[in-house]
Amino acid sequence: MPSRRFLLTVSAAWFAVGRGARAQSATGRAAAFVKATGDKLAAVVNGPGSTQQKRETLTRIIDSAVDVDGVARFCLGRFWRQASPEQQQRYTVIFHQVLVTNIAAKLGEYKGVSFTMGRAEPDGENAKVDTVVDRPNSPPTNVQWVISNPASDPKIVDVIAEGTSLRLTQRSDYAAYLSHNNNSIDALISAIQHQVEQNQASG
Amino acid sequence: MCTFFRSPPYFGRRFWLPSLLLLIMAGCATPPPASDPDALADYQQTNDPLEPTNRVFYAIDNGLDTVVMKPAAQAYEFVLPDAVRTGIHNVLGNLGTPVQLSNDILEGKPRRAGDTTMRFLINTTVGLLGFFDVAKNLGYPDHDADFGMTMAKWGVGEGPFLFLPVLGPSDPRDFAGFGVDVAAEPFLWLGQGEAILALGYSKWALNALDKRSRLLTDIDSIKKTALDPYATFRSLYRQHRQAQIEEMENDDRATVPVWFPQSAPVH
Numbered sequence: 001m002p003s004r005r006f007l008l009t010v011s012a013a014w015f016a017v018g019r020g021a022r023a024q025s026a027t028g029r030a031a032a033f034v035k036a037t038g039d040k041l042a043a044v045v046n047g048p049g050s051t052q053q054k055r056e057t058l059t060r061i062i063d064s065a066v067d068v069d070g071v072a073r074f075c076l077g078r079f080w081r082q083a084s085p086e087q088q089q090r091y092t093v094i095f096h097q098v099l100v101t102n103i104a105a106k107l108g109e110y111k112g113v114s115f116t117m118g119r120a121e122p123d124g125e126n127a128k129v130d131t132v133v134d135r136p137n138s139p140p141t142n143v144q145w146v147i148s149n150p151a152s153d154p155k156i157v158d159v160i161a162e163g164t165s166l167r168l169t170q171r172s173d174y175a176a177y178l179s180h181n182n183n184s185i186d187a188l189i190s191a192i193q194h195q196v197e198q199n200q201a202s203g
Numbered sequence: 204m205c206t207f208f209r210s211p212p213y214f215g216r217r218f219w220l221p222s223l224l225l226l227i228m229a230g231c232a233t234p235p236p237a238s239d240p241d242a243l244a245d246y247q248q249t250n251d252p253l254e255p256t257n258r259v260f261y262a263i264d265n266g267l268d269t270v271v272m273k274p275a276a277q278a279y280e281f282v283l284p285d286a287v288r289t290g291i292h293n294v295l296g297n298l299g300t301p302v303q304l305s306n307d308i309l310e311g312k313p314r315r316a317g318d319t320t321m322r323f324l325i326n327t328t329v330g331l332l333g334f335f336d337v338a339k340n341l342g343y344p345d346h347d348a349d350f351g352m353t354m355a356k357w358g359v360g361e362g363p364f365l366f367l368p369v370l371g372p373s374d375p376r377d378f379a380g381f382g383v384d385v386a387a388e389p390f391l392w393l394g395q396g397e398a399i400l401a402l403g404y405s406k407w408a409l410n411a412l413d414k415r416s417r418l419l420t421d422i423d424s425i426k427k428t429a430l431d432p433y434a435t436f437r438s439l440y441r442q443h444r445q446a447q448i449e450e451m452e453n454d455d456r457a458t459v460p461v462w463f464p465q466s467a468p469v470h
Contacts, residue, residue: 078241078245098428102428106424109420137285162443162446163442163443163445163446163447163449163450164439164442164443164446165442168438168442169435169438169439169442172249172434172435172437172438173429173430173431173434173435173438174430175245175249175434176249176430176431176433176434176435177430177431177434179242179245180431183242188430191430192430195428195430199427199428
């Protein structure tokens with residue numbers, strides 16, 4: 001008759017192994033998701049078509065692969081709670097536009113881009129996937145992708161290029177703007193709006 | 204009252220004069236009142252008590268950049284083909300190996316010191332005085348090492364953010380590290396004479412052109428997409444330094460020579 005302690009140890013070990021396996025399959029899925037999304041993006045960037053067409057296709061891919069609402073909330077930081085539901089809604093809409101157009105415009109310049117997959121590891125609830133992005137005439141760049149809900153519904157929540165996080169940088173930009181404009185969320189929204197219009201005008 | 208002098212223990216005496224000048228010129232930011240804990244936490248996290256002064260220098264640097272450095276870097280990029288610019292970048296990197304090597308050693312990173320030594324030996328000879336980075340393809344990749352990183356390894360904190368005239372984003376630790384690296388530069392003590400001086404100045408000028416030209420598109424796109432470019436540069440600078448330091452600290456490759464029977468990799 002196995003002792004109670006033995007049973008406990010076995011069940012604890014079983015639980016630990018199960019958890020490990022689950023975490024591994026989750027990071028595996030995150031890596032597969034990054035690979036699939038990266039392939040799609042690179043195919044568009046390196047493929048035929050006008051800049052305008054490419055931007056539209058990139059926008060669609062980014063829209064479905066990035067947790068834009070989550071990133072929007074993160075970037076507003078503590079001010080998200082202070083914003084009224086109406087402000088939150090207006091901000092999310094404009095943030096969506098700014099993020100997607102910025103990324104699409106940036107990727108548009110990456111003709112000839114290719115990437116290699118690195119290791120993937122769990123990062124709390126998320127998973128982190130390493131890649132190395134190669135562009136002609138540029139040194140290779142280490143890019144880390146942070147993926148939320150890797151097992152069930154993987155979405156990109158952050159891109160860390162050479163150690164600099166896109167969403168952290170964006171959040172500190174907004175925080176600085178707010179602190180110099182009486183913490184007015186309306187002022188922030190109209191500044192973002194203004195910036196979008198300006199960048200669209202200048203192409 | 205400005206908290207600049209009270210808080211950081213890493214704030215050595217040698218900084219008091221330039222800092223005092225800074226303070227006289229523009230003063231400190233006013234911390235938010237204790238009744239607003241969120242704002243106070245933000246203020247402490249930003250750790251930029253000299254923000255008003257820093258912003259003045261940012262504006263000056265930005266103006267200088269627009270009329271001097273950026274056009275110069277654009278001309279540099281326009282005139283020289285890619286391969287030549289890469290070659291110049293490699294030569295400059297190779298000239299920096301003595302300082303890099305001393306920092307690798309001071310950081311206690313033997314494998315990095317080995318990489319740096321091999322890079323210097325291979326690139327100076329086969330790589331024609333460093334013009335071609337042959338060592339990279341032979342398994343000796345480049346890495347960052349400076350005295351700011353060395354001090355970070357020794358446990359010195361970064362301290363408050365500084366935006367310096369001409370030098371750009373920094374902090375007391377990295378600024379002091381920059382000074383030490385400049386003093387350790389062999390060009391400074393190899394000899395005297397106009398030829399050496401001219402070489403030293405050309406190296407500095409080329410270094411500035413090389414660095415700026417590599418950042419042309421990045422800086423433009425930051426200025427275009429940031430609401431507050433100063434704050435964005437501040438955040439990017441700190442994150443980038445943090446990443447460099449973490450990469451160095453995590454580089455714990457074993458020092459077993461290649462010819463020694465290798466132990467099985469642990470996985």
